[in-house]
Amino acid sequence: MSKAKRVGFKLDMTPMVDVGFLLLTFFMLTTQFKPQDVAEVVLPSSHSVFKLPDSDVMTVTVDKAGNVYLGFDAQPIREAIFGGQNKLKAGIQVELTELGPLLREARIRNPRLRTVIKADRESEYSVIQNVMETLQRENITRFNLVTDLEK
Amino acid sequence: MADVQVSQSKGKEKHKGKKKSKRVGVRIDMTPMVDVAFLLLTFFMLTTTMNKPQTMEINLPPSETKAEVAESNLLTLRITEDFKIYWNVGMEKPVTVDGTDKKGKLINLGKLLKDRNRANPKLITLIKVDGKAKYIDMVDIMDELNINDITRFSLAPMLDDDKRIIATL
Numbered sequence A: 001m002s003k004a005k006r007v008g009f010k011l012d013m014t015p016m017v018d019v020g021f022l023l024l025t026f027f028m029l030t031t032q033f034k035p036q037d038v039a040e041v042v043l044p045s046s047h048s049v050f051k052l053p054d055s056d057v058m059t060v061t062v063d064k065a066g067n068v069y070l071g072f073d074a075q076p077i078r079e080a081i082f083g084g085q086n087k088l089k090a091g092i093q094v095e096l097t098e099l100g101p102l103l104r105e106a107r108i109r110n111p112r113l114r115t116v117i118k119a120d121r122e123s124e125y126s127v128i129q130n131v132m133e134t135l136q137r138e139n140i141t142r143f144n145l146v147t148d149l150e151k
Numbered sequence B: 001m002a003d004v005q006v007s008q009s010k011g012k013e014k015h016k017g018k019k020k021s022k023r024v025g026v027r028i029d030m031t032p033m034v035d036v037a038f039l040l041l042t043f044f045m046l047t048t049t050m051n052k053p054q055t056m057e058i059n060l061p062p063s064e065t066k067a068e069v070a071e072s073n074l075l076t077l078r079i080t081e082d083f084k085i086y087w088n089v090g091m092e093k094p095v096t097v098d099g100t101d102k103k104g105k106l107i108n109l110g111k112l113l114k115d116r117n118r119a120n121p122k123l124i125t126l127i128k129v130d131g132k133a134k135y136i137d138m139v140d141i142m143d144e145l146n147i148n149d150i151t152r153f154s155l156a157p158m159l160d161d162d163k164r165i166i167a168t169l
Helices: A002-007 A014-030 A075-082 A096-109 A125-137 B002-023 B031-047 B102-119 B135-147 B160-167
Strands: A057-062 A068-072 A091-094 A114-119 A142-149 B054-059 B074-079 B085-089 B124-129 B153-157
Touching (some): A057 A096, A057 A125, A068 A075, A068 A096, A096 A125, A114 A125, A125 B153, A142 B135, B054 B135, B074 B102, B074 B135, B074 B160, B085 B102, B102 B135, B124 B135
Parallel strands (some): A057 A114, A114 A142, B124 B153
Antiparallel strands (some): A057 A068, A068 A091, B074 B085
């Protein structure tokens, strides 16, 4: 008898599929792909909960070896500062001496740019100090340090 | 003319009849589409980055500004390469912050700074970090200041004089 019942068993999947599509649309619309990194950086952790701004960000990346990279989130400004062949790159390596003029030029093009420093936790402080001095000389007195949330 | 119309109407009728009979049994198998949709759903759910990185905001005075601070209102923190913390107020002799490990030192430092700031609300903390120290050391110190709500601080480079003072202790 139970066998006879099972033959005609049909489950209406429609609601599940509806929900599935709803979620799919949600994720497709809200997803933001992880921005590509110029260099591999292990972030230091802190208790700060201030979020990184979404747009108009200028990133100064310092990797473990002390190399300095400059990057922008928007393509037009990348093209303007780094030249057309580099517009698809998230950032390029710069010397500390070049950093000042580049920052100035970028800020003339987009005065709303916010500066963030993204440095590896193991990198030497002297490099960071030089970067911060450069920022200070360019009158960028407010900037952010990117950190991970401490657990 | 009439002939053509007739034939057209005939054709229409034929078509209609065919469609009707077909429509009764039309059933498209939705399974592959739903499969693909769920595949995409899993993909987007796994690749989406919900957590934006945290940041710590720092305000530095413009390089030309020279602020005059009374010595008694200035607490100097000197952090060495191997994460020893020396602190002193004004011209006092620098003292180390106790603690067996980094975390202990930081907690003690936080308490110390909090007490000092309560005792003297005008206190300004000056942080001098050795150039050979790690970036994480500096972030940890800044984090400790943030946790204890100490907003009046400044960063200064560690000069040779500072190193000499510490070395003589």
